[in-house]
Amino acid sequence: MPVETVFETSIERVSILDEHGRFDEELGADLIPDADLIKLYSHLVTCRHFDEIAFKLQRSGRMGTYPENRGQEVTSLGAAYALRKTDWLVPCYRENAGLFWHGLPMEYVLLHWMGDERGNEIPDGVNVTPLAIPIGTQMLHAAGLAWSHKYRGDDAVACTFFGDGATSEGDFHEAMNFSANLDLPVIFFCQNNSWAISVPTRIQCSAPTLAQRGVGYGMDCIQVDGNDLFAVVKVVREAAERARTTNRPTFIEAITYRLGDHTTADDARRYRDQEEVEMWKLRDPLIRLRNHLDGKGLWDETRQGALLEQAEARVVDVVKSAVEIEPLPASDMFANMYKAMPAGLEEQARAMRTCSLGRIPGETVDQAAT
């Protein structure tokens, strides 16, 4: 045949609890037990409060730049809930809810943004990598981490989070391609929040969906309502199952929205319409879930009040431990450069002056460099 069709595909979009509160019983039934639902909602509320406080810490000069998570909490939380503690979360920087659920202590995120490496000193047994500042670079680490488990023969998977903008980086392509072609159990979780700082998603991808980014790798890909906890849990569960049983990766595009500025250093009014923001506020995942719980009679104002009190108390402690942590000695910057500190560096650390100047003139080499 002179012109024949050699490939066909389609992309599907999953929604269970939609923005109008409609719940799809068929897909949604026993996806999440009520008890867990309450835990998850409570966690979301606590994380939202944490986010507000973190923002205030920056504004009051007690913390550096901070990227608000507001509006996107359900994406990473749904994923974390659908995964196991033995799985890896490889985040960007807007996944607090999922990271905390997976076991990262809350104060770590504050310490990170307070310019303190202790915020990255991940406790043993918490399978999380540090917040990734260079966009797009962490997905390859997820590929390697997933590979290390496949190599060892256990069935842990790695789920990496990133934004719409990150999908423009070459490393995204290489991570997708490695995972697809070497059969690595990775879940690529893209949070399409419409913006990369001031740049709209269409500049990052002019295709009708970001989900179809997976097609070129022969990868399963799917689009999901990222503000719908149920839908996120469902697609991540399926992706995790696929990864565990077949080592095949999955690309997930979750449609969500960044309700705040890009970071505290940004002013989104310069480049986006307030109407758009207002429209998305109505799709706030927390409100949606709260209404659902109310509808099921699982929640009410009293419970909400109690929860808020707990959340405030919890975050107060977290802030306290981050703000009151003992100061870092300047020498700390040398301490972890290598497992064993080389002589030259040791000398710089001793003098806290460059090696060039650290030596008393005339001092002989052997004293100095050994």
Place this chain on the structure above:
Amino acid sequence: MPVETVFETSIERVSILDEHGRFDEELGADLIPDADLIKLYSHLVTCRHFDEIAFKLQRSGRMGTYPENRGQEVTSLGAAYALRKTDWLVPCYRENAGLFWHGLPMEYVLLHWMGDERGNEIPDGVNVTPLAIPIGTQMLHAAGLAWSHKYRGDDAVACTFFGDGATSEGDFHEAMNFSANLDLPVIFFCQNNSWAISVPTRIQCSAPTLAQRGVGYGMDCIQVDGNDLFAVVKVVREAAERARTTNRPTFIEAITYRLGDHTTADDARRYRDQEEVEMWKLRDPLIRLRNHLDGKGLWDETRQGALLEQAEARVVDVVKSAVEIEPLPASDMFANMYKAMPAGLEEQARAMRTCSLGRIPGETVDQAAT
């Protein structure tokens, strides 16, 4: 709808003169006038002979590493024929036939592989970039070149060539993404020759086609029989037309095969079966075209004999001018580092010794560094 289809697509494959010599009149009619067909075939035979001689030059120690083009000649030639002299060809290193057709003097390619930059000193008016050694990097230049024409408002396009392996590089992704999202008139011409040195295409892409690499960018993409001159001309014409009129890029996967080793430094017997090679020898694009010409009564043995003589004579001259070119003075390495040579470099060039040593001890700075 809880699960809805949000995107559908398919990939088509175009073939006009197939491996069995069947010619599709509908698509093929008046695609290429007979006179041009003879020119193109003659060019192919000359390029094949050039390729054989280049190989011998390396084997006889008169030239460095050389990548045989054998078996892939029709891809770049069909593209060059379908384009205009004002368009850019941005090659990798297996596109001699197309580059020569576009105006690059044959001896340039020999000089390049003889380790002589004069092989890259592209003559004015020949819109070709130098052979690209770092895989995958040149496609971004094609995007920029195409952009420069769009910026100026003329309708020239850029066609960049690369292999299956190149599609694994991050720069490939970024070039595709830039072109699709910024509407750049680029043609991405992938020559899928089954191998990247010793690595089979499935390690570069586990999807059923490479053509679908374009889907994630919302780019038009198509697969073509790369050993079918007619089909290649047709798809490139359509891509060029699309680029000129809408600034939309196209991704083309041409299925071809590397009949020789990767380069003269390679021994393909280490990693691929001879049967595979033999099978592809039957699909040799030159044989296919020759049979077609014979069938149309446009060609015969006498003509073939005469052509071979011409080709040999031509290549003899080319080799002569490359081999007998005047030697490069060592100082040449400094001559084109900058438009205006900085003082320090000028000094290195003068002394042909590092600046550190170029100075007679005691010589004062002002004599030395100005």
Place this chain on the structure above:
Amino acid sequence: MANLTLVQAINLALIQEMERDDRVLILGEDVGLNGGVFRVTEGLHKRFGADRVVDSPLAESGIIGASIGLAMGGLRPIPEIQFEGFLGPAYDQLCTHAARMRTRTRGALTVPLTVRVPVGGGIHAPELHSDSPEAIYTHIPGIKVVMPSSPYDAKGLLISAIRDPDPVIFFEPKRIYRAFREEVPEDEYTIPIGEARIVREGGELTMVSWGASVIQCMNAIESSGRDIELIDLRSISPIDMVRISASVQKTGRAVVVHEAPMTCGVGAEIASRIMEECFLHLEAPVQRVTGFDCTMPYYKLELDYLPDADRIKQAVADVIAY
């Protein structure tokens, strides 16, 4: 004359060059509507339109690689890389192509682009927003590297960079983007790439620095009360050894100050050349006051990492006491 910050001086230079030459265009992340995360391209999108001030996809190799093509196509692209920490993905395009195209093609194809990159520490930014990679690109032949330390130099150097027929990396010390204002002529002027500036004459010791460190040097010199000659390199590649050597042959002592780690930093090159060219004049080894040989720490410790007046003064004392 207008009294401008470094950011404003750069913005003015960009406007004037875009007015003057319509081959000049700007591309990068958030350079359009948003005017850049540091507001350096503020107002340009409105003034010159979306064809000449282009918000690109989030891909540094793409930004530089496409700029190389634009430049080979005869235009004068000014790509912006949002922070020096994100120049890494573009390293390969810069070194394998931008730096080599002229010599590779013996001048047939050239790459007149100017890469603008905010650089350096001291603003309490997140990780990878405070590095100083100038030595990396100074080691690469074929690329020029400049870094102004004042609004006046910023405007003149940027105009030279944009007009330069070869690739130039224009590092902008973000710590002093708005630290102070200076009289900057309205009309265009150029400062030759490759010429250092004697900030302050002196006979006792020669101090060489560039970028934001020049300010630290001034503080050190003023509070030390010593007769020190301060040279602002301005161009890091090529290095103006004529002025440096002339100064050291006069003073016999030298200190080099930069933020980057010491090992294989630009200070090593300058110290070596001073030794080579001024050996018989040197009263003491050239000393380097630099960042330490460790990763720029998160911001709680960044001021302990960066050379400050105290460390510089100590070095001066050491050299003079030698």
Place this chain on the structure above:
Amino acid sequence: MANLTLVQAINLALIQEMERDDRVLILGEDVGLNGGVFRVTEGLHKRFGADRVVDSPLAESGIIGASIGLAMGGLRPIPEIQFEGFLGPAYDQLCTHAARMRTRTRGALTVPLTVRVPVGGGIHAPELHSDSPEAIYTHIPGIKVVMPSSPYDAKGLLISAIRDPDPVIFFEPKRIYRAFREEVPEDEYTIPIGEARIVREGGELTMVSWGASVIQCMNAIESSGRDIELIDLRSISPIDMVRISASVQKTGRAVVVHEAPMTCGVGAEIASRIMEECFLHLEAPVQRVTGFDCTMPYYKLELDYLPDADRIKQAVADVIAY
């Protein structure tokens, strides 16, 4: 004891470390069935299987980025980058992650990987197959850089690199892959990273070099008939200043030789430190014999670019005559 080439010594070290530790795996382009384009991994695919000797997609950033993940996951990946000219695409992953992960996480996550990279010129290869980027990675804190000049050192250094808890770039001077053979012990042994080797003792002048240039230095020394002490750095980062300074304090004269361009090359760092540590002992400025500050030319001129015995001898003469 076996009489091996550098390629064979590396191959042997890889086999022994893979036998010893099943966390060790190899990945890269053409490292599998093909045994690498230089045959360094010859036979390993057959011996250890496709799970431990992995042909990867053609993507250097991917190879290093995935290796970082493998290493964080507790394995000991040995990625191969086919030629130093293609290390560029991996520069960002190496500098922003491999080099920083330990200090960023205060040791919670570490990256024990060994990047094998053929390096240097002299084999008449195409463009970007003959460069020497060691200074770039020596400037980056957190990565170690080694380059052997003999089969014996190659085996011992590679084993140390593989066992090192931190990232190491293991540069293999391709010019001497098969240039000569040497007795190499069958059983495993290590050569400490950070220790230079005194190749030859001497009292008149200290010569410092590494990789293939060491051979050029030997030729120069032998034909010069002078009493020169030759130090093979072996580890470029960290630099063994103890041995270098001790030697220069004895000889009072020094020449550093390397293939990379002079400006901001490792020679500048060594010259500066010698000045700092041996100033009062120096009879002449430390001289550098290096590649020129231009792009490594295509191979017709590469031997004019690379430092050879004549240029080295001239430097020695200059220093001694100073």
